[in-house]
Amino acid sequence: MDTSLASRTGQLGRPLEQRVSYRLARLHVKLNAQATRILRRHGGLSLVQWRVLVMLNAFTETTAGQVARMTRFDKALISRTVKSLIQAGLVKARSDDSDQRQQLLSMTASGARVFDAAAPHMYARQDALLDSMDTTQREVMFDALDRLEEVADRADAF
Amino acid sequence: MDTSLASRTGQLGRPLEQRVSYRLARLHVKLNAQATRILRRHGGLSLVQWRVLVMLNAFTETTAGQVARMTRFDKALISRTVKSLIQAGLVKARSDDSDQRQQLLSMTASGARVFDAAAPHMYARQDALLDSMDTTQREVMFDALDRLEEVADRADAF
């Protein structure tokens, strides 16, 4: 078996470790896996359930649409997750008198308990991520992420 | 409806835009979506198919296991993708006389054509990502990604 790097005209080009999208994909997957492990260990919430509860924790009441807009996650995913949270008794919904299309969502006492069980661990992990670098590096990194996002938003550029 | 930030004890804490995992998730998703669009427009490969072909482009012959190891992608995913590429006639497999467990994979002429159709666009996009920042920022960012990955690898830390 010849696995030399000399076949075809191709080479691997830039090494994988220097490909931005590859690095980000690996890291994203690892971060999600870590968060999932933490959540499983501390109450059993799924990652998206946690994310929705973070938003509900910040507001007395809100709507699925607002959660989707604020988090920029897909409304289909939010819809399903809200449904699962309601079924689990962690979220309750009441109709919105001013707009029949939407429901007002809020966390139940059970929801708050589950959220509070996971929160210290999720926030500790978040702090660890931020503390892995100093302020300057963090700012440079966030600026880099902004720049990458701008390129990614060029819809038909390539 | 009260969506003020003063409910419960909770607040949103750190704004979403400053949460590393959130920012990375958004960016990862956008980059994948962009790549998927480019691939769809230039030959119709799926993202994982493209990734496998990148590896096959670099070697005369290789095995699914090696692709999985080199890319660090899940062997189940590679297995399925290789299967789909073989069915599409873009990859061919021959048995490995020295090890009956594995097959030697290589790109077909069709595969090379499809790969070559997509490659300039995918590489242009990759270059644009890297060129969105200067060398120093890139190095700082990659170092930051290394640091984040190290935290993400702490299995039971939180």
Next chain:
DNA sequence: ACGAAAAAGTTGACCCGTCAACCTTTCCGT
């Protein structure tokens, strides 16, 4: 007042990516 367009949310189908279980082949220790 009316109707078209937009918005809120639901559901189906699909891809990415993972983990577990499985079967066959190979490796390795005794």
Next chain:
DNA sequence: ACGGAAAGGTTGACGGGTCAACTTTTTCGT
């Protein structure tokens, strides 16, 4: 030589995430 462990790869099931299609309600232009 033998058998258990490991490796290569396959398949099932599942969660994250998306897009499309759909229904009902609301908005908005005429």
